Amino acid sequence: MRILHLGDVLGQAGRKAALEALPMLRNRLSVDIAIVNVENAAHGFGVTAKICKEFYDAGANVLTTGNHVWDQREIITYIDEDKTLLRPWNFPEGTPGQGDCVYVTPAGKKVAVINMMGRLFMDPLECPFAGVNRLLGKYRIGKNVDAVVIDFHAETTSEKMAFGHHCDGRASLVLGTHTHVPTADSQILPGGTAYQTDVGMCGDFDSVIGMKKENSIQKFMTKMPSGKFEPAEGPATVCGIYVETDDATGLAKRIEPVRIGGRLKGSWPNA
Numbered sequence: 288m289r290i291l292h293l294g295d296v297l298g299q300a301g302r303k304a305a306l307e308a309l310p311m312l313r314n315r316l317s318v319d320i321a322i323v324n325v326e327n328a329a330h331g332f333g334v335t336a337k338i339c340k341e342f343y344d345a346g347a348n349v350l351t352t353g354n355h356v357w358d359q360r361e362i363i364t365y366i367d368e369d370k371t372l373l374r375p376w377n378f379p380e381g382t383p384g385q386g387d388c389v390y391v392t393p394a395g396k397k398v399a400v401i402n403m404m405g406r407l408f409m410d411p412l413e414c415p416f417a418g419v420n421r422l423l424g425k426y427r428i429g430k431n432v433d434a435v436v437i438d439f440h441a442e443t444t445s446e447k448m449a450f451g452h453h454c455d456g457r458a459s460l461v462l463g464t465h466t467h468v469p470t471a472d473s474q475i476l477p478g479g480t481a482y483q484t485d486v487g488m489c490g491d492f493d494s495v496i497g498m499k500k501e502n503s504i505q506k507f508m509t510k511m512p513s514g515k516f517e518p519a520e521g522p523a524t525v526c527g528i529y530v531e532t533d534d535a536t537g538l539a540k541r542i543e544p545v546r547i548g549g550r551l552k553g554s555w556p557n558a
């Protein structure tokens with residue numbers, strides 16, 4: 288199976304680039320499932336129903352989020368209608384929406400997608416390590432699902448790496464999101480799980496993690512409240528990960544970073 292996962296879409300610049308790239312990527316890489324993290328898609332903060340529709344129309348099959356999921360209030364009432372829009376699974380019980388789903392590809396393959404959030408330097412939540420054990424007891428690659436993809440939305444590289452190893456051999460792909468800067472550690476872990484600490488954002492890299500740099504610098508220099516953070520609007524780099532899995536086992540055979548456009552050096556999976 289061929290899996291594409293695009294990183295955190297940031298504001299209008301990120302949306303434009305990701306929406307343009309998605310149909311081309313689906314086509315050229317013969318993707319079976321495309322997943323996009325949209326938690327910063329609406330002007331840097333959250334996502335709207337209209338933006339979700341734009342991504343589905345462009346070829347996304349499952350949308351993931353993170354700590355910014357509720358920033359646009361309309362999504363709170365919308366999320367229960369949209370079973371492929373995920374919020375972190377380990378939010379408190381009773382929270383609207385869902386943290387996992389199963390997408391069935393046109394060829395009939397089942398892909399479980401899980402959105403989990405880390406706890407280090409983030410809000411206190413149910414333990415993601417214990418939580419994912421429960422989910423991986425339910426979704427078993429090579430048995431009742433063909434692939435398991437986990438978007439681990441977390442701040443620290445250590446928690447993300449520990450989480451990747453914790454899931455090794457039980458998931459097809461564990462991919463970090465949230466920090467917006469792609470890491471250079473894409474690999475297949477010893478047990479067969481594809482892993483990268485952070486996929487990077489779809490956004491303008493002439494910025495501080497996608498937001499205009501001036502306010503951020505000012506805040507670090509003065510410790511005074513700065514102006515409202517606004518997304519940077521220059522040409523965006525689309526950051527993603529492409530993974531091929533073994534259909535018999537659901538484990539990864541190949542992981543390749545995808546980076547197109549904007550300021551970052553490009554990366555493309557060669558045949």
Ligand code: FE2
Pocket residue numbers: 326353354355440464465
């Ligand atoms: Fe985030």
